[in-house]
Amino acid sequence: MNNALTTDNTPTVAAATDTPAIHLSHVALTFPPAVEVIKDVNLTIPRGRHVALIGRSGSGKTSLLAIIGGLLKPSGGQVQTLGQPINDLDEDQLALLRRDNIGVVFQHFHLLETMTALENTALPLELGGHPNALARAKEMLAAVGLTNRMSHFPAQLSGGEQQRVAIARAFVSTPPLLLADEPTGNLDDDTSEQVLHMLLDIGKQNNTTMLFVTHNNTILDRFDEVWEMKNGTLHTMQVK
């Protein structure tokens, strides 16, 4: 992952696995005129760890997640994702980084309604020109229990099924890092439980580093680490 990112379709590879999955050094984010969303955050998450990020609405959790995913440029500090310094990467380089190395699961699923479950799942691989994108997507959908729903469009699926498709999409390229933004926020308790198990199990199987933003305090004991954002600063809650 230390080699330079290219802007063509050549998949980028994380060359070194000994670097931390996420390393933030004095990261700050300020919106004009002077709204300090994140203040001097330092964070290192080793590979394979499952980390929860909690905090009140507006505390800066999602902004931190977006900075790690290369969706927001920090106002200050250095960000290394999977060993790659990303501060100076342009938009397309960041897109390639996400395509090959980062899976994202959202609260609102964000499936494309013009695509079937299978096509939604295969999307990251198809963007990378993967030769067996659909076959791999089928495997992934089978892994989340949607073998019989592959040709359905999102509007034909329940909320839980849609989120399982989103999980399959996030894991289809076996990314070393998964970011989840309140992935169970839109689901009932039972479905939340199932989806969470599924996420953590697949993550464990693949040794995926996972960073969850969540409001659900009942699931925190399943994470290796729990961090809390308070007014833009990061505080340790639990480390196993």
Place this chain on the structure above:
Amino acid sequence: MQAAGILFRRELRGKKGLFLFAAGTMLLATTALTLVLSLSYSFESSLVAQGRVILGGDVDLRLSQREFSAAEYDWIKQNSTALSHIRISRGLAVAGENSQLIRIKGIDEQYPLFGELPLRTPSERNTPHTAVLQTTNGQTPAPAYISENLALLLELEEGDIFTAAGITLQVKNFIINEPDPDPRLWAGAPLVLVNKSVLEGESFMRPGALVSRHIRAVLPAGETLKTWEPKLNTAFPDGGWRLRTPENSQGTVRRIANRMRDFLALASLAAILLAGIGCGNALSAFLRARMRAIAVIKMVGGSAALIRRIYLMLATLFAAGGALIGAMAGMGAMFIIAPLLSVYLPTPLVAEWSTITFLRALLTALAMTAAFAAPPILRFARINPLTLFASSANEDSTPANDWQDRAVTGAAFVLVALALPLDWDKKIMLLGIVVIAAVLYGLTLVFAAVAQRLGNYLPIAWRWGLLAIARNRRQTAAGVMSFGVGICVLIAIINTENNFSARIDDTLRQKAPALYFMGILPDQHQPLEEIVTAQSAQASLRVIPFIRGRIHSIGGTLAKDIDAPPGEQWILRGDRGLTWTDGSYIGGSRVSEGVLWDDSIDGLQASFDDEAAHAFGIEIGDTLELNILGEKVTAVITNFRAIEWQSFDINFAILLSELPLAGLPHTFMGGAYLEREDAVPAQKEIYNALPNIVPINTAVVFDAIQNLLLRASILLKATALFLIFSGLPMIFATLIENRRRRLATATTLRLLGATRAVIIKAGIAEFMVMALLAVIPAALLGAFAGRTITTTIFELEWQSQWQSIAVIAVVSALLFLLLGAADIARAAKQAPFAMLRNE
């Protein structure tokens, strides 16, 4: 590219209503442009293909003031493979109570050199025409062929006797098609065809007679005009004839056709412009609806370039589809319309395929689409996937346009402007339409910005209506603009036309003489005046001496070497009418510079049209050399005159201070000022007593002009209606775009207890305001454009036409409301539960 292709195909599964309407708009506009350009191409190629037939030979030599000499005739005969000598005159044809101005053509046995003269009775086709039209020792009635329209006008049948230009004639047959029509007469004055000898009587041979002599020749093989003309000029340097070739013979027809083509192309391009804006708006609305999908694609690794490719493919598919079908439909329509149109044209029109025209229309449409599609594609490709996160879900994260978007759009517009098949003045007119569209669009956006606040002071239904406009300001602005441009053009046309007609009715018909006369001989002045003044106590006659001559040189520069603008070239070309005056009468003109006449100068003086003088670079004191009846005459230019050509007074570009040559044979022309009802009896009385004089009834001329105007205005109004019609798909697209929002709002309002009446009122308020936003500025802009055209282009006084403007505005507003009625009814009928279930 493979990923872009896959995603593009999947995007096609989504709703395509907006794109289909945009494609429909593009289809209509491209159809119109292709039709106009291909008809013009066919017309031009028909003129080229039929050039020799229309002219009557490879070359046509015309003399107005003298006969061809035997030496000239012999030279041309020896230097050509075939030759036809004909005479053409004008006059009045009378049969019983009916009379009609006609052209009378005297033909020889060679006529026509090219093409055929189809007649109603086929049995005579194998007999030489001159044999049929042969007179015996000049006895009358002389046999004549007459055109079908003259037979209709004078109610003539085969064998009937009538008179034309003072000659008694008998109808022998009817002309179906004249192979060599006079291209100067767009409406086509009826034709009488006689043997050439009939037009060789005394009244047609004297100097000043209204007759032109033509020799048409077929050049020998290998000879071209470039080699032939210098030999002719060397042999006869002072020939004084006007030489025409197939290339320059249809000048008037070409000019009129080109003007018509330019105007219609302008209207079509305006429609394409609207369609391009429609495509841009449809794409923008579509991309707004697909923002989340774009963000997801970017989130999972899709680049901005990939997004650009996907949606460019999508826009291209629909725009290109619409444009391609439109271009093919335009070509198809041309093959249907050309034969129908050919009947009304003085020259043939044969439909012909032109790949270049087809591609030109297609590429213009595509370039226009690209110009408007580029900004939204560039803008939405910059969407940040951050919008997908829970805390950002409700934010309006539409990226703003940046300088790159504007640069690309600007470059696309420059390319479109350069590629347009129009002269720069037409491009400026198109720019005017762009400005009108921009004003309508901008005003709507400004109104939308204040609408929300304005609503606070209004009843609830109006408040909701204004809120709907404020929330959907871009779509509303697009619909308003599409509708408004057509209305604006329609009002401008009606305003101009009404002012033109009012000018003819109120001013020209009152000021102009009731009858014009040509070809008055010196001894006919007295009897003519007696007839005119006998009509009533107020009747009067004004006569002016008249000779023909052509400009040889001005200030030492030969006429052919003077660099004249197109509008003034006629003064230098061929024979011109000339008169002389002691200064007591200068027609509808006034001296704008110099003195009429300068007593300090001995010899002949000349007065010149000031506009032409300035265009030619003439200065007072320059010498003017004229060729009159083969004699060179020199005059000093001592003044310029501002001439009001539209006064219908008797005007001349050149006035002389005295008869230029002693004993010069000349005629008179004149005007009779009579009560309108006395004009026709006087016309007949004059014809009977003095048959060589051609009395022209100005009321008939004005009727013909108004009739021509009416025809032109029908075409122009149809064009404006086409503009309105081509804007309709965009309005429908606006309605569709807003329908879901309107239904959702209506559902919420119904849930909260709003009655159907309130929903209907809110809908009416929304559409009423949209209609007013389109109609009021369009009416004002249209009136302003009409005023500008009337006062600056036609140089006429402008009278406000607010009544007709108000009628158009009200009807247009009602039409707009009608378009929205279905949507309003649907919103009012919407069952809240059903809508919520579907959500």
